[in-house]
Amino acid sequence: MDFKASNKRWRQDPGRQKRMRPKKEKKEDMDPDAPLIEAINGGGMDLFPELVRRYEQKLYNFGFRMCNNAQDAEDLVQETFMNIFKSLNNFRFESKFTNWMYKIAARVCLKKRRKKTVADEQNLSLEDLAARFRNQAPEETPKWARQPIDRVLDSELAEIIKRTVALLPPRYRVVLVLRDMEELTTQETAQVLGISTANVKVRLHRARLLLRDKLQGYMAHA
Amino acid sequence: MHDPSHEPDPDCLELFKKLSAYIDGESDPGTCEKIETHAARCIKCSICLETLKQTVAFCKSLPDEPVPDDFSKRLGTVFAHLIKSRSG
Numbered sequence: 257m258d259f260k261a262s263n264k265r266w267r268q269d270p271g272r273q274k275r276m277r278p279k280k281e282k283k284e285d286m287d288p289d290a291p292l293i294e295a296i297n298g299g300g301m302d303l304f305p306e307l308v309r310r311y312e313q314k315l316y317n318f319g320f321r322m323c324n325n326a327q328d329a330e331d332l333v334q335e336t337f338m339n340i341f342k343s344l345n346n347f348r349f350e351s352k353f354t355n356w357m358y359k360i361a362a363r364v365c366l367k368k369r370r371k372k373t374v375a376d377e378q379n380l381s382l383e384d385l386a387a388r389f390r391n392q393a394p395e396e397t398p399k400w401a402r403q404p405i406d407r408v409l410d411s412e413l414a415e416i417i418k419r420t421v422a423l424l425p426p427r428y429r430v431v432l433v434l435r436d437m438e439e440l441t442t443q444e445t446a447q448v449l450g451i452s453t454a455n456v457k458v459r460l461h462r463a464r465l466l467l468r469d470k471l472q473g474y475m476a477h478a
Numbered sequence: 479m480h481d482p483s484h485e486p487d488p489d490c491l492e493l494f495k496k497l498s499a500y501i502d503g504e505s506d507p508g509t510c511e512k513i514e515t516h517a518a519r520c521i522k523c524s525i526c527l528e529t530l531k532q533t534v535a536f537c538k539s540l541p542d543e544p545v546p547d548d549f550s551k552r553l554g555t556v557f558a559h560l561i562k563s564r565s566g
């Protein structure tokens with residue numbers, strides 16, 4: 257198999273490029289939530305449930321990915337909307353509404369920090385992670401990485417992924433969830449978390465490597 | 479392919495650090511070319527790249543967790559009460 261050609265094809269695949277292309281935020285683009293928020297802040301408080309309906313799914317998913325637990329996800333959704341309810345009239349569209357919403361949700365979520373995480377892996381350097389991969393790497397690309405996603409991603413594997421993600425150190429986990437699951441851009445994630453884009457990239461790479469190593473270990477014994 | 483009994487090629491480590499940016503389409507064309515050329519001759523790095531790519535693809539393909547109906551209803555009730563108490 258010609259790996260170079262296949263990687264090049266993969267990189268240049270138009271479908272993938274479309275998915276990967278950073279969403280350009282033009283200044284003149286209006287926040288799609290602006291009309292509703294302005295209506296609520298202009299006295300239409302009874303429209304607030306519409307905002308809840310619009311984003312309860314997104315927030316619930318975010319909460320579930322962060323904690324892998326329905327009760328915690330529900331708590332996160334409710335607490336986040338409570339905070340939004342209290343401070344929406346101070347929201348000035350300095351960012352997109354959804355980014356502001358995720359910012360509140362992330363703060364609520366990271367405050368909880370109840371679960372144990374793989375704390376000892378928090379400080380592994382990239383050199384350590386590279387060495388670990390080299391020592392544990394299989395002889396050839398494993399089957400799970402060669403098959404089409406829908407063939408290999410069954411409900412059992414999905415459970416393993418969710419469980420593993422929820423155990424990643426919180427500061428890496430939140431970046432992975434926002435970037436690879438909620439599909440925010442690097443810039444949006446940086447804005448939500450109040451960190452630099454370089455920091456987002458470093459944390460994301462580390463989170464993916466930790467997750468990959470866990471999956472690798474799981475798949476090797478499956 | 480490198481002899482696994484030896485220390486990793488410094489190229490491998492350099493490439494290892496850049497794989498996520500490559501996967502995200504954030505690498506410049508020169509870096510892409512370098513990564514693809516290296517991965518074509520270094521099996522470890524090729525495996526590293528393929529498994530990482532698939533890991534990212536898994537994350538992006540996980541189905542959403544549906545909001546439980548009863549929770550959605552409860553949430554609606556909570557805010558209906560709040561709004562009523564604020565306006566009343």
Ligand SMILES: [Zn+2]
Nearest residue numbers: 489490520523
């Ligand atoms: Zn290599």
